[in-house]
Amino acid sequence: MGSRASTLLREEEIEEIKKETGFSHSQITRLYSRFTSLDKGENGTLSREDFQRIPELAINPLGDRIINAFFPEGEDQVNFRGFMRTLAHFRPIEDNEKNKDPTASEPLNSRSNKLLFAFRLYDLDRDDKISRDELLQVLRMMVGVNISDEQLGSIADRTIQEADQNGDNSISFNEFIKVLEKVDVEQKMSIRFLH
């Protein structure tokens, strides 16, 4: 019981996370016990191996990219705050949040932030542009060996052609938003919680 006591979540921390992410008290405690059960090294942080131990994630074609999204640039460990911050992107947008004060900072689960999360899955080198190569690589992850290079290349070319507006042969974040303006991002990138 000793080591467990030192990693118990304090009330102040829960309040801070609540403010930052919008999760409720019970959701935070529930996700905290999930975090600790994944943390095999019991050092308060998760490494990439801890994520890869989840079989359903390991067989996801984009598993590695998703895991990467949890780790800030150049780091190998993520603590509970970082974990919650990333998960917050998938909180559904509630109606009473939609018309909030425009001067308040944007919530993590806004439509724009959800799109940014998805954009970063494509943008492998984090240079704020999706190049043809990057698109090809992500496509290759999703289809495996089942589609030839030429076919994949033509899919990538067509996608860039449709999205690219300023002619630089890559997709910027604004162009990305434009392409997906008719898609119900709020529903597709949200996970409905029970309480």
Place this chain on the structure above:
Amino acid sequence: MGLFLDFNPFDNLLCILLGISFTVWFTLLLVFIIVPAIFGVSFGIRQLYMKTLLKIFEWATHRIERGAKDNNHLFVSDGNRDLDHASEFEMSDIFYFCRQGVESIMDDEVTKRFSAEELESWNLLTRSNYNFQHISLRLTVLWGLGVVIRYGFLLPLRVTLAFTGVGLLVVLTSIIGFLPNGRMKNFLSEQVHLMCYRICVRALTAIITYHDSENKPKNGGICVANHTSPIDVIILASDGCYAMVGQIHGGLMGVIQKSMVKACPHIWFERSEVKDRHLVAKRLSDHVEDKTKLPILIFPEGTCINNTSVMMFKKGSFEIGSTVYPVAIKYDPRFGDAFWNSSQFGMVNYLLRMMSSWAIVCSVWYLPPMTREEGEDAVQFANRVKAAIARQGGLVDLLWDGGLKRGKVKDTFKEEQQKLYSKMLVGTQEDRSRS
């Protein structure tokens, strides 16, 4: 001198008191526990104990404030609705994989089977106390009392019994080993095994309810059960005689194994032989064909699962082609969690935890025998047996492999997903090229 004289009478008194209490202690032990174990009868003491404990736990739970809590899922999974638009690639396709991935990070079906089950009520053992931080004074006192009873009274009692049981097993089976092979030897060996296992059952204060005993495994068959802990063996073997299968260990386990095999034929493998699947299969099928030999006891999951689900059965035992007698074992976690998390505790630590719990309460169901049908391969047969066991024990039937506790998932599963997605894309590509 006066002082010296004062000590002697007290010393004497102390010795006499100790002597009397030891004698009383051992007599009680003998009468109430060991003798019934030898003859297989029960005074019903354990049932009474169980009822009392249940009442106390209910009271304890009412004292603790609990909000509504859903123990199984944190979120509602929407399933695979998103990818069935069956058209060309869109940048939004990534959302599907993305959401699946994050859902599995929040909660997945597999990793939670390898840690102990969460309880709804508290059974006064701090080891099950994950979420209960609010404790009132009365409850703490009760818990303290519980600790005193469990460690001060129950634990020494049980350890004594355990040593008695194991010691008797080793000694008596070695003696029986000297007898010539024949009916007398088999009969005696059965009686000795049963008696020692019954003592061990009492050493754990295991309260077992056997259902459908008419389906008990017979000679020449294979008994298959779900695996939660090494105690499963003791539970099954105290009600019937089986031939055990396993690897030879060193140390105390090895001594026990070697003496057991003198009295009746168990199947022990050297470590090197375990990898050779043909050798294993051959020895098992040889044993099964000899109808005078006892039924084999096998746990096809290959590892301990936390008793909320049944994981994939390894097909080896189902290829042998004899009758399979499935058995479902379900533990009641309210009295003590029997699951052995071998990455967290070693064997000795685990046994100590078992012996300092309140009791081990479980139900054993003997299911009707099954045989492999025409046109069914070993894997399908294994899955059919697994489904029957899961249904009877009220456990979740999972396709995932218990080996995932330690190893990584096979790449073939990922390749399946990629194939499915590609089919969706390529289907439309072919249409385009045709037009």
